[in-house]
Amino acid sequence: MAKVTIQDVAKEAGVSITTVSRVMNNNYPVAEKTRKKVEIAIKKLAFRPNLLARSLIQNSTKTIGILTPSLENLFFSEVIKGIDQVTGPKGYTTFLCHTEGKEDKERELIESLLNRQVDGIIMIDPRRENVLSGYLEKLAKEVPLLLINGHSAGIACDYVLNAAEDGVMEALRYFEGEGLTKIAFLRGKKSYSYDIKEEVYDHFMKEHGYSGQVVRIKDGNDAHTVEQAKEAVMGLLDGEDCPEAILACNDWMAVGALNAAKSMGTQVPKDLRIIGFDNTIISQITEPKLSTIDQQMTKLGGLAAKRIYQMMTDEDHNRQKIYLETKLIIRES
Amino acid sequence: MAKVTIQDVAKEAGVSITTVSRVMNNNYPVAEKTRKKVEIAIKKLAFRPNLLARSLIQNSTKTIGILTPSLENLFFSEVIKGIDQVTGPKGYTTFLCHTEGKEDKERELIESLLNRQVDGIIMIDPRRENVLSGYLEKLAKEVPLLLINGHSAGIACDYVLNAAEDGVMEALRYFEGEGLTKIAFLRGKKSYSYDIKEEVYDHFMKEHGYSGQVVRIKDGNDAHTVEQAKEAVMGLLDGEDCPEAILACNDWMAVGALNAAKSMGTQVPKDLRIIGFDNTIISQITEPKLSTIDQQMTKLGGLAAKRIYQMMTDEDHNRQKIYLETKLIIRES
DNA sequence: ATCAGTTTAGAAAACCTTTTCTATAGAAAG
């Protein structure tokens, strides 16, 4: 049962392949009678146009490559959903690739996507090494490239990013307003956005003369992360410099802190306040419910998709950096 | 800066495109001297072979389409990761599509994937309507099609599935062994696997003469699901037929049950036992940690990938149905 | 020096479309 091609349809309908193509794409006048014949033939043979051939000639595949470090964090799922909601209706299909946060894998996947002639590439949290080495900057000249949360003022490229800095500031000011100044910062090891957040935190604490402490948790799969965060925070709560408040770089870590407090009998929010980051579903199902900083991830993905669509369809484009506001959500922690 | 093609490389190296192709694919003897020339030209021009053209002629795109209802449930992320770990090294790239659990969207996406000439399609939790209507059965004749957890003894097709039935049995027997017979079953509305699980539950309860009750939660995004499960379970705990144990169809629902117990002051596990399903990360970070039924999701994905690879590469194949064991994990609930 | 056999290279067809350019038929206008 060989595949049915436009040839077969043409023969069946007794017309040329040109005419069949025109009926399908509706981009050239075709007599009503002819059109009917062709449509009947298409239906009869269940013809399915080969998009490869079309892409080859039109020099556009209507595909977008998405690179994400992982799928485990719901942050990424939300972003991807946001992208999809915009690109799907426009007829784009997406290649989703996980880099596992590895520099070489990231490059390898990008090369593969280029060979596949994607019309654009969206990267979520790109690896620092590939940014610094100039690899991405060169890439941006070859193909529409959009970085989501690629916090790197340096390179010429398009961005959509959370104003995570503002989010951190808002959280810290909130704590301050509540009279809390012994604030610890809980972060993962390797990530641009964590670096940025820490910088802002440091700056704020120094400026106000508060003594802070930064705890670094080794990145891993999320259950481990939570476990480690819990242990680290238990250490903190047990120590002499016991903080009154904790700002975590994501919701998983915040859950770890929450669990630590429970284990130690520390009351949240009475004796310890906790604010997470991302407003993932997780933060809505803990008891007490986690306060967190909403990053509007779905919207972020949507913005990214709209921007890359512009880049793929408009000829000239100036580089843009689009910031999305964060929002402090105070729940019960 | 037009794209560099095999033509350009051939000219640069002073050979024919045939020779360039042979050097790239290493599938025909080429004199060492010639090879060097070509390799230098390739590097100099940064030639990137157009996979569309290759796919067109070889009638294989080395792509796989994955359909999933959503990304929100970590169950799906894990499965996808499992698939990826197997297909990636074999040179396959995946189109990931979310159906949002909608019948028509599912069909639409499948058509699009077929137009894109995917070599195979993996569906996670396919829509019941598309199974019943015979759509999928017809599809399976056109393209290698593998269903993950498409519990539908009926249609001729390849499957990889959790022996969810056994999981339910194991959990129920466990409860029974603990002397608990007032067991409620907490489930979402629309899903094959939930149906299967409920059937097994019903059968068990009837057979032993225990009085059970099934609670149906409207499927939604997961935070809502948790909230609704919580409310439903609060109603249950408050009622006269208050259960001693709850089996939930997934971990989210189990969290809802856990939260309900906390709200009502019911002690877990002392006064109420809860077992979830899936062993997602969620179940490892609650307090108390959730007992659950592990479905080995990553492994499931890996099995699926291996099987579809067979289907895509071997000529003849008999339909297979591969079951993967579940495992009851007793933690603290 | 001739012949057969072995390496190596290239020309051209093929894959399935879209698109440009040309051609035909019929209608309208003179």
Add this chain to the structure above:
DNA sequence: CTTTCTATAGAAAAGGTTTTCTAAACTGAT
């Protein structure tokens, strides 16, 4: 009854590869 225009249809080129088939050049044996 020509001529011009319009509406419609088809032939052929193009897109970038792979692959088959043919050809050339060299090797070694007679």
